[in-house]
Amino acid sequence: MPDQVGLGAREAIADLFYAYADNLDRGDIAGLGRLFTDQVHVDYGPHMEPLTSKADLVEALQRGQDELFSATSHHLSNVRVRLEDDGIGAQATAYVYAWHRYRSGAPDGELWGRYDVGVRLIDGDWCVMRLRLSCAGTRKLHSDHMHPIR
Amino acid sequence: MPDQVGLGAREAIADLFYAYADNLDRGDIAGLGRLFTDQVHVDYGPHMEPLTSKADLVEALQRGQDELFSATSHHLSNVRVRLEDDGIGAQATAYVYAWHRYRSGAPDGELWGRYDVGVRLIDGDWCVMRLRLSCAGTRKLHSDHMHPIR
Amino acid sequence: MPDQVGLGAREAIADLFYAYADNLDRGDIAGLGRLFTDQVHVDYGPHMEPLTSKADLVEALQRGQDELFSATSHHLSNVRVRLEDDGIGAQATAYVYAWHRYRSGAPDGELWGRYDVGVRLIDGDWCVMRLRLSCAGTRKLHSDHMHPIR
Numbered sequence: 001m002p003d004q005v006g007l008g009a010r011e012a013i014a015d016l017f018y019a020y021a022d023n024l025d026r027g028d029i030a031g032l033g034r035l036f037t038d039q040v041h042v043d044y045g046p047h048m049e050p051l052t053s054k055a056d057l058v059e060a061l062q063r064g065q066d067e068l069f070s071a072t073s074h075h076l077s078n079v080r081v082r083l084e085d086d087g088i089g090a091q092a093t094a095y096v097y098a099w100h101r102y103r104s105g106a107p108d109g110e111l112w113g114r115y116d117v118g119v120r121l122i123d124g125d126w127c128v129m130r131l132r133l134s135c136a137g138t139r140k141l142h143s144d145h146m147h148p149i150r
Numbered sequence: 151m152p153d154q155v156g157l158g159a160r161e162a163i164a165d166l167f168y169a170y171a172d173n174l175d176r177g178d179i180a181g182l183g184r185l186f187t188d189q190v191h192v193d194y195g196p197h198m199e200p201l202t203s204k205a206d207l208v209e210a211l212q213r214g215q216d217e218l219f220s221a222t223s224h225h226l227s228n229v230r231v232r233l234e235d236d237g238i239g240a241q242a243t244a245y246v247y248a249w250h251r252y253r254s255g256a257p258d259g260e261l262w263g264r265y266d267v268g269v270r271l272i273d274g275d276w277c278v279m280r281l282r283l284s285c286a287g288t289r290k291l292h293s294d295h296m297h298p299i300r
Numbered sequence: 301m302p303d304q305v306g307l308g309a310r311e312a313i314a315d316l317f318y319a320y321a322d323n324l325d326r327g328d329i330a331g332l333g334r335l336f337t338d339q340v341h342v343d344y345g346p347h348m349e350p351l352t353s354k355a356d357l358v359e360a361l362q363r364g365q366d367e368l369f370s371a372t373s374h375h376l377s378n379v380r381v382r383l384e385d386d387g388i389g390a391q392a393t394a395y396v397y398a399w400h401r402y403r404s405g406a407p408d409g410e411l412w413g414r415y416d417v418g419v420r421l422i423d424g425d426w427c428v429m430r431l432r433l434s435c436a437g438t439r440k441l442h443s444d445h446m447h448p449i450r
Contacts (some may be wrong), residue, residue, distance in 0.1 A: 006383065010161070011310070018378040021395070026449055071449075073412035073436035075397050077227045077377045078168040079221075083156065095171070097225050097247065097397065097413060099412045101437050108439065112223035112249045136175060136223035137251050139258065149176055160311070187384060227377045228318040232424055245321070247375050247397065262373035262399045284425050286304065286373035289408065299371075 021074035033058040069100040088121040109141035171224035183208040221251040238271040259291035323375035334357040347443040371401040388421040409441035
């Protein structure tokens, strides 16, 4: 599924969220990495240090796939985009309802939260520079210590 | 997140649903009130009388926040908009998957339903005049007496 | 809710997914049938043979309504559309979080998956020719033998 071709800026940025989920849930972590800039600030919560490079992000997510999750499903909705005046930056937010199945056989984990991202247009493609996950709540998730919604 | 700036009518009306969820889930009930006209018809189900003014709506939702819910998350999808010929009215519907955590410590409540709304363009902003919640089903919700989908 | 009027191709195809869910969840299986071409290829998983005509699809879904489900709710998100060069074909995908209540009184069944569809513009309306359901996972669903995400 080629991204962003023929889409306006808002639609392309919404599609960036969907490409993130699609790559993550199919286990294509290298594909997911291509959605990000080389230097990033990705904060999945207080249970882990923010990730600051694409290489670190890919390594952390690949480890999650290899060690923790046998399947995940990230359902993204409520997408809102605010374009910046410079035409090459935007802030966006999406709700996420995420379901996780564990390799350990632990009960499925669920998360009700949101992603806040900062994105930038680079060589014609919108890329994620900054991502923060915050949560309204979780059920049986491997981490119950998440950033609150603010 | 400023609403509706640079959006077409359909996108602005979808964003109105998302602004509703965002304000509700962050507990900004005054902000939620600003999305509605002064006179409203809001029907959350047969367990409570329809609300007929913005002031009553804000009071009822604020009481829910203060007394009932410690957190909520309203995931809106399947947004469909039908613009009216006059250019200043529309009917719209969105699916809602809503998760609720209770102050009482009761198990989390879930709801699978939809919002049907009537909206109107007033001074350049789309506002909600009418809202009806109906449900396919619920699980451990504080009310199990909801309007059916029709 | 009239479909597709005033929408661009991408929006009309997204709306086709929403019309599918709306008709299915309201039990209007004849209405759902009208979204499909006469000849179809609909594959809901290895637990049943692919359906190859609109008549067979309608019959199978009507039987599900009559015998199995007392209510369902299909929450569609992450919609991505790839238009084909001929202007009358497209491939699209949507995530689905589906909730099912059973006539038998069995516990509610949930499914986290996606629909992949092939659609075609026929006499001004986008119609579904091909649909495949695949799943990241299920909980207490009547079938736990589904196509995996690929």
